[in-house]
Amino acid sequence: MPVRVPGLFTLVLHTHLPWLAHHGRWPVGEEWLYQSWAASYLPLLRVLRTLAAEGRQSVVSLGLTPVVTAQLDDPYCLDGMQHWLANWQLRALEATTLRNQEALRDFGSREHAEAGRALEEFDTLWRHGAGPLVRQLIDAGTVELLGGPLAHPFQPLLPPRLREFALGEGLADARQRFAHTPTGIWAPECAYAPGMEQGYAAAGVGHFMVDGPSLHGDTALGRPVGDSGVVAFGRDLKVSYRVWSPKSGYPGHPAYRDFHTYDHTTGLKPARVTGRNVPSEEKAPYDPQRADAAVDRHVADFVDVVRRRLISESERIGRPAHVVAAFDTELFGHWWYEGPVWLERVLRALPAAGVQLGTLRDATAAGFVGTPVQLPPSSWGSGKDWQVWNGEQVSDLVQLNVEVVDTALAAVDKALEQSATPGAPSPRDFVADQILRETLLTVSSDWPFMVSKDSAADYARYRAHLHAHATREIAGALASGRRDAAQRLAQGWNRADGLFGALDARRLPRP
Missing domain, CATH: 1.20.1430.10 (Families 57/38 glycoside transferase, middle domain)
Structure with a gap:
């Protein structure tokens, strides 16, 4: 049995897209929604349902913005998604018929099977949208739901009246969809302005996410903001950036499927990354076995990184530490095809390696909270300030x-x-x-x-x-x-x- 390391690890996922229904199809518009749905949301829910069926609890703090859940429950979008999946299956079938392109035919066969599985799963489980599926995961204790304000506004730039309204309506929207009112939120863009914690407290929000630099890089414990009692949890960049950063991360490995390279006949993505500076026309064909081996190596690497970080941070602060890794959900699948497989394996491997998993709510309940802090105006954007938005x-x-x-x-x-x-x-x-x-x-x-x-x-x-x-x-x-x-x-x-x-x-x- 592995030696249990001190502290708690929390994986936080932020699921968000803007309102895209009825506003264009390609290259930006509904296609963005359906790609993310097929590549990220379907496999993520599959992973979480599998873990829930095994009785695993407190696996992830799952942020779902009201604007994305509105689309995942919308009859128009559900109909559009079914058509998109069927079209994906047809495009894959077309790839299997191409002459003198053996690698693409083999790839098409695998894609055809994957599209068929997704279509059957969608027709069987998603008939009434995401709401019932997510509620089952919340009821099972597998996920903690994180909410947010309607339409994902940059809150610091809103007048207080509209800020209060957007947050209150966003929490009410979650309660209506999932029969659960979130007590934690992923603040849009992790944006914070001094005083916002008072609005959170008034709305019944007990904890929220900020980026690591907002806590001056010391993210080993959640920190109450001022005298509000509302706890800010910071993203641990040393751990999070191991997976994905502005410059590097696992998805760029040569074995993984290349996001940017299309076969223009079928619209499929049959190449692997191959190399950082390799042009699209010279990319090597995707090899599932090579990619699968890379996933295992990156799971082992991430587990080692988390273990070492928990040990070092616990030693530094003289008590068990809390490590938070946080990502956009769309990274897993949409941007990184192998991401959902990596996610499932890492969520099994961490407990097996002696790492305790828990949600942000668990961290608060277990006392992974330090002394009060005053936060600066901040975000998780470039410069960690507001420049991207103002x-x-x-x-x-x-x-x-x-x-x-x-x-x-x-x-x-x-x-x-x-x-x-x-x-x-x-x-x-x-x-x-x-x-x-x-x-x-x-x-x-x-x-x-x-x-x-x-x-x-x-x-x-x-x-x-x-x-x-x-x-x-x-x-x-x-x-x-x-x-x-x-x-x-x-x-x-x-x-x-x-x-x-x-x-x-x-x-x-x-x-």
Whole structure:
């Protein structure tokens, strides 16, 4: 039996995509959703269901943003996903018929089997969306659910009223979908501004994630923020970066499937990385056995890294330490094809090697909490500050957001005031609801991130301005006394942006 190492290890996964339904297909749009669903969400849920069936508990703290779960439960998206999986199967079948391309035919056979498995699993288990599947994992104690605010806004740049509303509605959305209200959140972009912990405490949030530098690199224990009692857990970069960093990590190994190299006939990805500077046309064919051996080596390496880190950090602080490794869920499968297999093996190998697994909630309950701390303004973006979301490159979006939010709040306040009846409950206001829905989509942190990183920047700016236009159009009709026109406009925009059906403008804090 391996010697048990001191302390606790927590794996945190952050699952998020912006609202993509009804907003383009290729190269950016719904295709992004379906690729991530097929490559990451399906296999991740398969892994977690397998571990749950074995009675394993407290395996992972799983962050699911309201905007991604809205899509994974949406009938339109479920239908689109089924069509996408069937198309994947057909493309793989086509690859098996190509002449004079033996390697691609063999690859197509494997892809055809994998697509068939995914399609059968989707039809059998996902008929009613992700909600029931995730709830089973929460009920089994296999995962801790981490929530977040609606539409993933960069919270430090929001006025307090909208920040409070987005968080409260996001937690309510999770409660409605999963019959569980998260007590922990993955703050969008790990973004923090002084004072936000008070809002968390008021919303019933007891712990949240920040990046390691926010705690000055000392992530060995969670830290209460000020006198709030709300605990900030920091990502251990020495461990997390072993898997994936801006410059290196396991997915770049020559044996793994190359994400960027396509067969343009079938749209499949039949090559392996081969080498860092090898051009796509010279990439070697993918070899599953070679990749599988690399997975085992990287599992062993990661287990060794975690063991050594727990031992060294425990010695440094003079008590059992807590190590948190945190990643975007989409890394596992979408960006790194072998990621889900690595994940399942590492979650078995760590306990077998004497490492105790636990969630962030477990860490709090077990006392892996240090002395209070004051956190600086921070994020997990470049520079660990706010520059990705409020830098010069996105100053136009920052100004757009300020103007749209001011317009929206004024319009909603007026709408609710008009509909109020003294001595009686105010009725639900569909127009006010849609104004807030479009506003939250406008201020999604995804748009400035994509611009700053030059990743589909034109699409990101288009989306931000589209939702800003919707907000202004509805609010303008309302402000000019054309309530019927505002109602028609709200209904029209709702056909594309009808997510968060329980969003209720009446819960917006009053000015």
